[in-house]
Amino acid sequence: MKKTLALLERINDRVSTWALTLSGLGLLVMTAVTGWQVFGRYVLNDSPQWVERTTLLLVLYFTFLAGAVGVREESHLGIAFVNDALPAGVRRVVHGAVDLIVAAFGAVLVWNGALLVIETWDVATPIIKIPEGATYLAIPLGGLLIASYSLELLLRVLTGIERPRAVDLDEPGPA
Amino acid sequence: MELWILFGSFLLLIAFNVPIAFALGISACATLVYDSLPLMVAVQRIASGISVFSLLAIPFFIYAGELMLFGGIAERLVRFANAVVGHVRGGLGLVNVLASMLFGGISGSAVADTSALGSILIPLMKKKGYGADYAVNVTITASTTGILIPPSHNMIIYSLAAGGGVSIATLFMAGIVPGVLTGLCLMVAAWAVAVKRGYPKDEWPGWGGVWTSFLGAAPGLFATVIIIGGTLSGVFTVTESAAAGAIYALLVTLFVYRSLSLADFWKATINATKTTAMVMLLIGTASAFGYVLALHQVPAKTIELMHGISTNPYVVLFIINIILLVLGCIMDMAGLILICTPIFLPVVKSIGMDPVQFGMLMMLNLGTGLCTPPVGTCLFVGCSIGKIRIEEAVKTIWPFYLAMFVALMFVTYVPAVSLWVPYTLLK
Numbered sequence: 001m002k003k004t005l006a007l008l009e010r011i012n013d014r015v016s017t018w019a020l021t022l023s024g025l026g027l028l029v030m031t032a033v034t035g036w037q038v039f040g041r042y043v044l045n046d047s048p049q050w051v052e053r054t055t056l057l058l059v060l061y062f063t064f065l066a067g068a069v070g071v072r073e074e075s076h077l078g079i080a081f082v083n084d085a086l087p088a089g090v091r092r093v094v095h096g097a098v099d100l101i102v103a104a105f106g107a108v109l110v111w112n113g114a115l116l117v118i119e120t121w122d123v124a125t126p127i128i129k130i131p132e133g134a135t136y137l138a139i140p141l142g143g144l145l146i147a148s149y150s151l152e153l154l155l156r157v158l159t160g161i162e163r164p165r166a167v168d169l170d171e172p173g174p175a
Numbered sequence: 176m177e178l179w180i181l182f183g184s185f186l187l188l189i190a191f192n193v194p195i196a197f198a199l200g201i202s203a204c205a206t207l208v209y210d211s212l213p214l215m216v217a218v219q220r221i222a223s224g225i226s227v228f229s230l231l232a233i234p235f236f237i238y239a240g241e242l243m244l245f246g247g248i249a250e251r252l253v254r255f256a257n258a259v260v261g262h263v264r265g266g267l268g269l270v271n272v273l274a275s276m277l278f279g280g281i282s283g284s285a286v287a288d289t290s291a292l293g294s295i296l297i298p299l300m301k302k303k304g305y306g307a308d309y310a311v312n313v314t315i316t317a318s319t320t321g322i323l324i325p326p327s328h329n330m331i332i333y334s335l336a337a338g339g340g341v342s343i344a345t346l347f348m349a350g351i352v353p354g355v356l357t358g359l360c361l362m363v364a365a366w367a368v369a370v371k372r373g374y375p376k377d378e379w380p381g382w383g384g385v386w387t388s389f390l391g392a393a394p395g396l397f398a399t400v401i402i403i404g405g406t407l408s409g410v411f412t413v414t415e416s417a418a419a420g421a422i423y424a425l426l427v428t429l430f431v432y433r434s435l436s437l438a439d440f441w442k443a444t445i446n447a448t449k450t451t452a453m454v455m456l457l458i459g460t461a462s463a464f465g466y467v468l469a470l471h472q473v474p475a476k477t478i479e480l481m482h483g484i485s486t487n488p489y490v491v492l493f494i495i496n497i498i499l500l501v502l503g504c505i506m507d508m509a510g511l512i513l514i515c516t517p518i519f520l521p522v523v524k525s526i527g528m529d530p531v532q533f534g535m536l537m538m539l540n541l542g543t544g545l546c547t548p549p550v551g552t553c554l555f556v557g558c559s560i561g562k563i564r565i566e567e568a569v570k571t572i573w574p575f576y577l578a579m580f581v582a583l584m585f586v587t588y589v590p591a592v593s594l595w596v597p598y599t600l601l602k
Contacts, residue, residue: 038418067456112214139222
């Protein structure tokens with residue numbers, strides 16, 4: 001089990017860095033193209049139609065990718081005070097159960113998201129003409145990350161190995 | 176039965192610290208399974224809840240706030256506020272409130288307010304002899320003015336939750352008076368406590384000093400002009416104005432103040448991405464939850480229930496206020512706006528309240544919840560900056576809660592407080 005955890009941790013470290021870097025770039029691109037839209041409308045007299053579609057696509061991807069990373073960093077808002085009041089043994093069981101439930105939700109996202117992707121692959125999105133399924137692809141991807149991160153948390157509860165340090169992705173960014 | 180599953184599983188999940196964003200999605204899925212409906216509906220709802228063009232303003236507002244935080248704009252606002260009200264007894268308390276109102280005009284988020292201004296003002300206040308509890312209390316309660324004073328990403332969420340019938344521009348206008356009113360109430364509380372405790376005052380810098388500090392803060396404050404002016408004049412859509420605000424913040428901090436390094440720039444970007452993703456995921460799953468609520472006619476049933484208790488508007492509003500205050504204590508703001516708006520808005524409409532006014536009530540009420548234990552994001556952030564325990568802060572926070580409650584009563588029972596500005600200007 002410890003080996004599995006170590007492996008999963010390595011994979012997840014890698015994936016987190018990538019997910020956050022891509023999401024950050026997504027936000028930059030979104031900001032830039034929306035600025036471009038205003039510039040286009042007032043200066044070039046030509047309002048680029050693709051901007052809105054592109055930003056909606058980007059926001060879906062970065063919500064699911066960076067939102068999934070939040071699972072691992074345990075930064076999503078929740079109510080901790082009930083758990084904190086529980087005895088340590090019970091708390092571990094609850095923690096494990098919660099990780100399992102969130103992992104299951106990730107699996108629901110993967111399965112149903114994938115069905116949605118397949119069903120809408122032949123439909124082209126307006127204006128930017130990519131398969132609608134490609135926009136929905138963010139959901140199963142995010143679900144996969146959520147499941148993988150929750151499993152890592154679950155294995156930590158089972159093995160009792162704490163996270164060595166909060167992975168500080170702020171530092172080695174490609175800036 | 177379906178509703179027991181929906182609300183029961185939701186409450187159980189959040190009680191055991193399942194993140195609220197996931198708890199909403201999971202309880203919605205559980206109910207759909209019981210209804211033998213395909214889960215794909217929920218997944219599709221999550222996606223369509225996120226892909227809304229006007230919501231794109233949220234990442235940009237958050238991004239602008241992060242850039243300003245790293246870029247030192249907050250510091251200049253504090254200097255300006257200090258020049259204006261620093262010479263009153265307990266001056267830094269008042270400075271804190273005023274700076275929060277100014278910064279709220281840029282960032283639109285109470286938590287950003289708390290962390291940006293708190294990290295400057297709380298240590299400074301402690302150094303000048305103010306109690307840490309006082310410094311934390313003023314900072315966190317003052318930061319809630321940022322939710323009311325435009326821009327405010329919570330108002331965008333409210334506009335969405337209200338079903339699109341309430342324009343964001345109207346809400347922005349409506350927030351000005353309640354925001355300033357709340358600020359004034361808090362200043363009175365801050366002053367009264369300061370006098371009682373004998374806190375110091377600064378020297379009056381003269382009008383020259385005020386002007387100099389204003390010039391320093393002006394490039395930062397101009398972001399407000401871009402965002403608000405751009406939206407109201409119709410030059411920008413809300414989303415565009417938010418993006419323009421972010422780009423402007425970047426340019427100012429990079430080239431005018433020259434206070435933002437490339438490393439900080441990337442840090443601000445990643446921080447904004449993380450915060451946004453959490454808010455947007457919450458919006459997505461809340462939209463699936465809302466779909467199930469509507470499917471089982473919860474809003475209509477709530478009207479029936481409330482009318483069964485009373486049809487007196489004063490009583491109904493009082494009850495709703497209490498419910499929101501209690502919920503605000505245990506849950507975070509964005510989630511509550513998304514869940515409670517579809518349930519309570521039809522009720523207040525049925526007693527003749529304007530949705531815009533209800534929005535203000537909700538902002539102020541749930542904003543108070545950000546400063547209350549056991550779940551209060553601003554309280555947590557403030558206490559960790561002030562390095563005091565939550566109990567210590569809460570023990571002396573009552574004058575500030577009282578100030579916010581007074582403002583809340585005005586917003587609840589005096590429609591003109593919220594409606595005069597938008598309906599006079601937007602005619």
